[in-house]
Amino acid sequence: MTTARVRVSGPPNSNFLVGYPGISATLPRIEGKVEIRPALGHSAPFHISYVSIGLYRRETVHPHADTKIVNHLAAPRKEWTDLVGKELMLYRCHPGVSHEEILYMDLPFVLFIPFNRPGYDAVRLPPATISLPSRTLETFYELVVSLHQGNQNNSEMKRFAFPVPLCRYDSLSTFGMYNVQEVQEKTTDHLVNLGIKLPRWSYGPGDTVQINIYVSPNPDWSKAKRVSIRNISVVIEEAITFNPEGDEPKTVINKIQRQTLNVQRKLPAEGFQTHCALLFPRKEARDNDGCLPRQKQGFPLYHVSGFTTTAYLYKIEYFLTVKATFSAARDITLRQRIVVCPLDHESCKEEMDAIEQAANDAKYVNPDNPMLPSPVIIRPKDRNALHKLGMTYVGTDRKLLIE
Structure with missing residues (x-):
């Protein structure tokens, strides 16, 4: 069975995260699309049963990580994982069929981060991403794409994780x-x-x-x-x-x-x-040589x-x-x-205009039915299917497509 390669990309020239978590008027959400391509052979079709995506939060704590314990076995690191909001089904093959052969998939999605809405029961907002020195405690977010590839003889579930930093803006000192x-x-x-x-x-x-x-x-x-x-x-x-x-x-x-x-x-x-x-x-972010260290992913x-x-x-x-x-x-x-x-007070002031603009943009978004681009699904039998992968046939030979 041909494996698939998965990537998650955000909107053009912007980040996954749209809006400001912690400020309900901005409808904080994660927008993007799941791109699935052949992993081997560059044009070999892969089998797909269903595709889903969800935002997961992982917390780890180790109260004794910042202390030196001699001749003593420290308590193990404690970990907890939870789904934030709901998992979103992006694609499912036709009823009665175990799988479909696919050559190219682009599946747009929008995941709303939980926020308090007037007239609804209060929900617990997800905490911001954080990592204390010595990893005493951490909160980490991942976009997890679940891909079920299978047929009657061979079935396989794969998960692809993509770190997503999540900040909170409800504690700005300018409020x-x-x-x-x-x-x-x-x-x-x-x-x-x-x-x-x-x-x-x-x-x-x-x-x-x-x-x-x-x-x-x-x-x-x-x-x-x-x-x-x-x-x-x-x-x-x-x-x-x-x-x-x-x-x-x-x-x-x-x-x-x-x-x-x-x-x-x-x-x-x-x-x-x-x-x-x-x-x-x-906290000074630069090292002794005045250089910023590589940012830890997520x-x-x-x-x-x-x-x-x-x-x-x-x-x-x-x-x-x-x-x-x-x-x-x-x-x-x-x-x-x-x-x-x-953020310091000056940075908080700079964010206020952007928050106001995000709140105005959110007025045109319907959380119950967000307008998304149509998914792009190319099957091997579709006309000019190889064009999407940058290839074509010249006679009986497969060649790179030159525009």
């Missing part, structure tokens, strides 16, 4: 919901209150995290007049939770940025205010090690922790959740 001021206050012994104000709460690599910090005494000044402020520390924490929906979730806290303000003064009656600015860490090149995301096997969250140390009063710690985006 209005992230530019609403966040305020939090806390007290431990009713002598002093610690409060913080965040002008916005979504950040990317190299962005400045602005925090307004204020310490106010108890309205009864006689209770707080002996309190002194020693120092105030601000820490950005990365919290990775493995197996978040299981029986024994495990959380690892990484402190990725810290700043300490040495105050050393008595708390005045009117209170104390200060401002702190932290630079969110930016993974975008981010300038952050991690970002806010929730998957099946893990969850990554970020917190801004402010701790005030006092004398004659108990220390106070505030923990405020923040969102980390893979």
Whole structure:
């Protein structure tokens, strides 16, 4: 049985991914066509029963991958695979026939990535592609083409996988919901209150995290007049939770940025205010020679090690922790959740116009019946069938076709 060669190509001069995952107004989807050609002989027909395509998500976690374990057998890497949305049937041979002989196939397709639609039940959006250092955790997407080649005597199922990076755009720091001021206050012994104000709460690599910090005494000044402020520390924490929906979730806290303000003064009656600015860490993508390494297939090149995301096997969250140390009063710690985006603030601004244009284009797309080009299927008995493969007959000899 002649084997087939499979390739997936996107629209002309564009990528597979159309729209912006995480933003439902853009109808995020994967468009392209499956190209099937003879693998051997260049023009030998192959047998086809059916062809289908689906988007699969693969997650792997290894909580101890970034630690050196001596004389100890580490836990194995855990893996989980799931179909995103639905599998799409692209071709099936006629009823009552086990297979058909095909010479050339182009099968257009569009796979809609799940998104929340008004009036429908909320669905869990697929998380973005990510790979942490040492492959502690990974999320990876593949377009998988299932090809059933067979006849009554010999049947074979083959799968062809093509990596597809998937980004999420619902955490851009330019969205209005992230530019609403966040305020939090806390007290431990009713002598002093610690409060913080965040002008916005979504950040990317190299962005400045602005925090307004204020310490106010108890309205009864006689209770707080002996309190002194020693120092105030601000820490950005990365919290990775493995197996978040299981029986024994495990959380690892990484402190990725810290700043300490040495105050050393008595708390005045009117209170104390200060401002702190932290630079969110930016991962250097270039090596020591200033060269960009080859991009890992299926993974975008981010300038952050991690970002806010929730998957099946893990969850990554970020917190801004402010701790005030006092004398004659108990220390106070505030923990405020923040969102980390893979793009910095300037890059987020640049994406806004493109997102608006994608939303306007999506108004003309019907998710229930997208308009697709007709498939191209050439059988050996079709007239000028070899022309599609760039060949023809000259007398009884088969020659390359020259236009």
